[in-house]
Amino acid sequence: MWTAVSDLGDAAMTLPLALVCIGWLTCSAAGRRHAVSWAAMLAAGMVLVGATKMLYAGCGIQIRAIDFRVISGHTMLASAVWPMTCVLALSGAMPLRANTSLSLGLGLALGALIGVARVFDEAHTPAEVIAGWLVGSAVALAFVWRHGAPRVDARYRALVAGSLLVVSAVAYGRHAPIQAAIDNYSPFLCGRFARQP
Numbered sequence: 001m002w003t004a005v006s007d008l009g010d011a012a013m014t015l016p017l018a019l020v021c022i023g024w025l026t027c028s029a030a031g032r033r034h035a036v037s038w039a040a041m042l043a044a045g046m047v048l049v050g051a052t053k054m055l056y057a058g059c060g061i062q063i064r065a066i067d068f069r070v071i072s073g074h075t076m077l078a079s080a081v082w083p084m085t086c087v088l089a090l091s092g093a094m095p096l097r098a099n100t101s102l103s104l105g106l107g108l109a110l111g112a113l114i115g116v117a118r119v120f121d122e123a124h125t126p127a128e129v130i131a132g133w134l135v136g137s138a139v140a141l142a143f144v145w146r147h148g149a150p151r152v153d154a155r156y157r158a159l160v161a162g163s164l165l166v167v168s169a170v171a172y173g174r175h176a177p178i179q180a181a182i183d184n185y186s187p188f189l190c191g192r193f194a195r196q197p
Contacts, residue, residue, distance in 0.1 A: 005117035008110065009074030012174035014081040016167050018042060021084045024160050028150040037147060041139045042080050048135055049073045067125040072132030073178070075115035075124070079136025083107025084143070085168075089161045091152045100149040104140065111136055 007013065018039075025035035052070040055061040062069040086103040115129035124132075152160050 002117040002120040005114060006074060006121050006123070007173055007175075008082075009078035009114035009118070010174065011073065011077060011176035011178055013168065013171040014077040015176070016171045017085050017164065018077075018081045020163055020167050021081065021088055024088050024152060024156075024163075025084075025150055027156065028152055034143075034147050034150055038084065038139075038143050041143055045076050045080055045135050045139045046073075049076050049132070063127075066127045068127040068131065069125070070128055071135060072115060072118050072124045072128045074118055075111060075129050075132030076136040076139075078114040079108060079111030079133050080139035081107075081136075082110045083137075083140035085164055086110075087144075087149050088152060089164050091150070091157055091160065100144065103149070104144065107140065108133075108137055 022035045022039050025038060026032050028034060049071045050073075053073070056069045083104045084107070086107040087100065090099055090103045111133055115124075115133050118124040118129055119126055
C-alpha cells in the first residue's frame, strides 16, 4: 500500500505534471513571468535535493546525529508540484481565497502523506522526509506568497483539470532512473573534486 502512495511522488509522475503546470501557468493571467518564476523555484529545490544525494552517494557525507543522508526527492517534488496541480485543477471552483487555501492544503497534505510512505517503505528516515517536505512546501508557498494563486481563464478550466488528470493516469506507477544515475556518477564527481587543489 505504501508503495502505491509513494509512486505519486516519483519524478516520473511529478515532472510531467510540473511541465503541464508550467504550460498552463504560461496561459494564465500573468503568463510567462509566473511560469518562469515557478519553474526556477522548482529547479532550485531539485538542485538542493540533487546536491545532497550526490554528496552522500559520492562522498558519504551525512549527519549521523539526526540520521540524515539526503533530502527526500519524492517528498520535495510532491510537496512542490501537487499544490500547484491542485490550485490549477480547482481554479474557479470556489471563491479565490477559499480555493487557494483548500488547494494548497490538499497538495501539501498529499506531499506529507507521500513522505510518510517513504518512511514506511524504508526509503528515507523521518529527518530526510521532513527536509523534503519543508523544501517542497517552501517552493509552493513562496510562489503563492509572491505572485498569488494563478487563475486560469474560465474557458480552459475543464481542459486544465482534464489534462492534469490524463498526465497523472499515464505517468502513475512509472519510475524515473534518476537515483541510479546519481549512484553511478556521484563517486566520479566527488573523487574529481577531492583531487583538485
